Amino acid sequence: MNSSLPTTPIVFLKPSTAYVINEGSIRIPKNCQELHHEVELGVVIGRKESSVNENEAEDLIGGYVIALDMTARDLQSKAKNSGEPWSIAKGFDTSCPVGNFIPKEALPNANSLDIWCKVNGQLKQKGNTSDMIFTIPHLISYISQYFTLEIGDLILTGTPEGVGPVKSNDIIEIGIGDISKASFKIE
Ligand SMILES: O=C([O-])CC(=O)C(=O)O
Numbered sequence: 001m002n003s004s005l006p007t008t009p010i011v012f013l014k015p016s017t018a019y020v021i022n023e024g025s026i027r028i029p030k031n032c033q034e035l036h037h038e039v040e041l042g043v044v045i046g047r048k049e050s051s052v053n054e055n056e057a058e059d060l061i062g063g064y065v066i067a068l069d070m071t072a073r074d075l076q077s078k079a080k081n082s083g084e085p086w087s088i089a090k091g092f093d094t095s096c097p098v099g100n101f102i103p104k105e106a107l108p109n110a111n112s113l114d115i116w117c118k119v120n121g122q123l124k125q126k127g128n129t130s131d132m133i134f135t136i137p138h139l140i141s142y143i144s145q146y147f148t149l150e151i152g153d154l155i156l157t158g159t160p161e162g163v164g165p166v167k168s169n170d171i172i173e174i175g176i177g178d179i180s181k182a183s184f185k186i187e
Pocket residue numbers: 038040069071157158159
């Protein structure tokens with residue numbers, strides 16, 4: 001996204017009303033002219049804990065999902081420029097579509113997974129979790145210093161290059177290699 005690499009993770013929250021399950025539809029939020037897809041590996045927390053170090057972080061993982069961090073890019077840019085929070089740009093209703101739950105045991109190599117995003121059948125994003133800026137244990141440890149992690153919490157881990165706009169009636173498909181796949185329609 002042409003921004004410099006952060007030295008610590010950039011953290012924001014989405015409310016639970018942001019969830020959309022596989023085959024659901026995504027709403028373009030009011031006043032948004034530029035809604036972007038961001039495919040990301042999601043880590044599902046399986047144990048309640050706070051202030052864990054990186055070595056303990058692995059034990060908190062219950063499983064994974066493929067997910068979208070849907071972003072009202074124009075509203076986010078406006079918020080950035082005026083120093084306002086990203087809550088609306090990142091947390092509006094339907095901003096967090098997710099695929100089916102994958103238990104931790106079924107994904108032993110979470111640090112080297114291909115994740116991808118297609119819009120209307122065209123490949124837009126393709127990345128590997130080995131290229132993440134911060135490792136999964138680092139993210140869990142960092143976040144847990146500030147927020148008690150609870151069972152069922154979902155941490156999105158950042159998106160690879162290729163984010164871009166979607167419009168009404170587009171179909172977004174996301175996946176982890178051929179292990180997991182989910183599909184969403186823009187209302
Ligand atoms: O939207 C942003 O600025 C950052 C973000 O969510 C990502 O890189 O996944």
